[in-house]
Amino acid sequence: MATDSATATPRIVIVGGGFGGVFAARALRRLRPPSDLHIELINNANYFVFQPLLPEVASGIINAQDAVTPHRILLGHNIHFRLAEVKRINVDGRTLAVLQGQRKRLVEVPWDHLVIAGGTSAALSQVPGLEEHALCMKNLGDAFALRNHVLRCFEWADITRFAAHKARALCFVVVGGGFSGVETIGELADMARRSLRYYPHVSAEELRFVLLQRGDRLLPELPAQLGAYAQQRLEKRGIEVRLNTSLTAATATYVELDDDETLPTATIVATIGSGPTPLATSLPQCERGRLVTDEYLRLRGAQNLWALGDAALIPLPAGKDSKPRYAPPTAQFAVRESKLLAHNINATLQGNTLRRFDYRPLGAMASIGAYRGVGQIFGINLTGWLAWFMWRSFYLMMLPGIVTRLRVSLDWFLDYILPRSIVQLQQSQRPAVRFAYYGAGDYVLRPGQLLDGFYLVLEGRLELRITAPDGEEFLRQVGPQEHIGDRLKHFDTVVRSEVRAQEDTRVMVINWDDLLRLRESFHDFDDYLRQAAEKQYPEHFYGKV
């Protein structure tokens, strides 16, 4: 492993390029000249994402590229930026192990103070199948993927001859009734409405938008009447809002609700479920999914480890009820935390007194699509067009970088005067090795379908039923570590068998094109599959299928 040469000036290394990380780096830079302090920010993308704009990227109002600002522009020349993925923290040795460059080399980065501002990662394992089949709304790639997925669904709905497929392609389910969920479903509904005229075989009545909320109202972060207003506006536009409803399972073809209803859908967007990043998990201070700090933003028990933003669990002064309170994971708090963090690191370096964190937010706002919004500012409730306009203005103000502000404004203006683009940029790039979940009774394959990959059962059980042309039936149970698809040798292998899940079943799938590539190149693997295929069937039956 290579080691970056140590320098005499203290090295402050910040992991994560969101509001917390970027603003902490800038605040520190303002406190100390470049010769006094080496400040370095490490992130695995070279741009800052303003998350509240993601629903508008997903709906095509804002170009993906316009919604973000390069870190190098935000940080300037006097803060070092490193595009790399942080893999491990060595606390005693005061280094980080990062992967960087073309070959993803492991490089060691030394630090004197380490700031963890890495946010959270999606955590969907609480609902079976959600991890395998839901789209997220965490980063720019997610928003971009959602937009392309929705357009793919429209293209599919326009040409399929199967009513069930069409219904599935045109039902869009968003899980979670917080800011992100409400804005996402509002934007998707707008996008659908505006795109419809290009799809002659799709009518407005066939579209279905469902918002699932576990609690008894939308936007729990805002007063109850604002949640009710948002619900009423969404419902007026034909969006189904299901309160007190949880998801119990998700598959490639439907979601299952806690009242046993199933909704056939090809689009599940999960705006719920935040968990710690693997990096946070690796530290002993990670509790309840966040890094516990003291009131100075230092990791509990540490002297030169700091955390802020969504990754951190930061205590606030106790309220009247003397219950412990913590800083909520919002951009407003992260920005405020960054200023205190910069002060406290500088104070530590200079032997001065640290300050405690406290902050009262100004308010909160949400867009609900169709030029309507809700919000509360300085305790005043706002709804309708005015709230929407203030939401836009406020977000524009929050956006760092004048060029980004200009580009986003222009995108908003162009969207107002031009038709929305239906260009579906991303091809369906399924990873070679993916995972899928089937509920008991679900079909995995039906006779006449294309064998689209190699299926390895991880948990549960599949049943394979082949009926030979002479009527003889062959039944096979496929349990954990057993597989189907061993006979896949050509892209157009059509199955004679019916494959169903006997119980709730998780499988690993290797897609057919990758499997063929593997078989062709890797002879031992090909032999293994050939032998497995021969073992599966009684000899007299094998010739029949």
Place this chain on the structure above:
Amino acid sequence: MATDSATATPRIVIVGGGFGGVFAARALRRLRPPSDLHIELINNANYFVFQPLLPEVASGIINAQDAVTPHRILLGHNIHFRLAEVKRINVDGRTLAVLQGQRKRLVEVPWDHLVIAGGTSAALSQVPGLEEHALCMKNLGDAFALRNHVLRCFEWADITRFAAHKARALCFVVVGGGFSGVETIGELADMARRSLRYYPHVSAEELRFVLLQRGDRLLPELPAQLGAYAQQRLEKRGIEVRLNTSLTAATATYVELDDDETLPTATIVATIGSGPTPLATSLPQCERGRLVTDEYLRLRGAQNLWALGDAALIPLPAGKDSKPRYAPPTAQFAVRESKLLAHNINATLQGNTLRRFDYRPLGAMASIGAYRGVGQIFGINLTGWLAWFMWRSFYLMMLPGIVTRLRVSLDWFLDYILPRSIVQLQQSQRPAVRFAYYGAGDYVLRPGQLLDGFYLVLEGRLELRITAPDGEEFLRQVGPQEHIGDRLKHFDTVVRSEVRAQEDTRVMVINWDDLLRLRESFHDFDDYLRQAAEKQYPEHFYGKV
């Protein structure tokens, strides 16, 4: 397999959505009302790409989304559009087998007349390693990938401490001195020049741009003095133009030229090498990589199969020297061909006389970056700013769709007044199973490096040399179907061995993250690798490493 229901009206199905396909569909629609003729266009992307704009997408002047126009907008409601991948033509049964929808189902599409306008695909197998390591400039995804790759190289160059890595990251090699190659290298050089200020550890002198041209001049499609002018302008901007130079090999770290020189580079852009699509290859009329038609654009010997555009080899009336001539693969010709094709299909349906194809192009133009161009129009040579301006105006005129024209104009204007974005959108998404080429003597892995995957030798031979801590050496030859990386169990497995190619060697690589996923899920595969690892080393040695 599902079959689309046949209708009484004749079905014209067009495969491919470039100039030829789109303009043929529109010309046919103008000749016959919707009730008389079912016209359907099938393409594997839902947008039309204007290829000459791809270099500007690659350099970030034009947003990827703005450079293209959705087919559904170009074709209107009276031409059916199907987003699908055509896998097979059944000539006797008059059907196509296509993959469509979420699960990529195989669907049959019937036709009465089939038009093949599928263009060409990249064919890079003539140079060892080119297929494995070159980026192409064929479609929008390629341009988008190139832009993100170049920005990734800048990010890498800014942080690496190794001079050799930096040199490699900052050397950009474009293969082919035709329109696409000249425009691509001109745009890349502009982009680098404008991005440099964000990368404080990269200086202009460290950048290297090399254009390789097999022939003795650039732009062979234009008069010699224009090629010379283009060369002079490019050289003035520091771009190395190598005439009479061919590539003999490409690897992940360098290209090898026919004068035995090697250029270390991480970026190889191939603008050469067009081959037939798999669909064209499947037809008996495919010769010299194109589909041979008669002068009526009918596939040779067929009555209801047609071809046009780059996919077709269309005879032109013989010139003065009575040598056979063929329509060149340009947009101008494709548009002209589409009109004749529409007339001839309609004439066939109505029993009228077919017309022969003939056309003389108006001229040709190329941008060479930095607001300069070259061209010939109606036999008049143009160079400099005027040629560049005419090139832009002409391309704007050729762009179908008023909204696309507006968006492209706006992108041009914004690029003039705003800084170029350095947002690197796409993460490095290497496919799980990829291929790599190493020249004899090249290092595959050096001691201390991260084991980044599983390497299976396909052709050639690797040598693995491990020195144990006690000084004992272990040598192993790894030949075809043998592999290294069996012991990869954690992302941070660091190798003790030196692995070099003993001869020119092709390998299949499974990246470490996909390998770990496979091992974790698929126990038989894990067992296989574990056993292979144990067999590799003499027992007394195994414990040492």
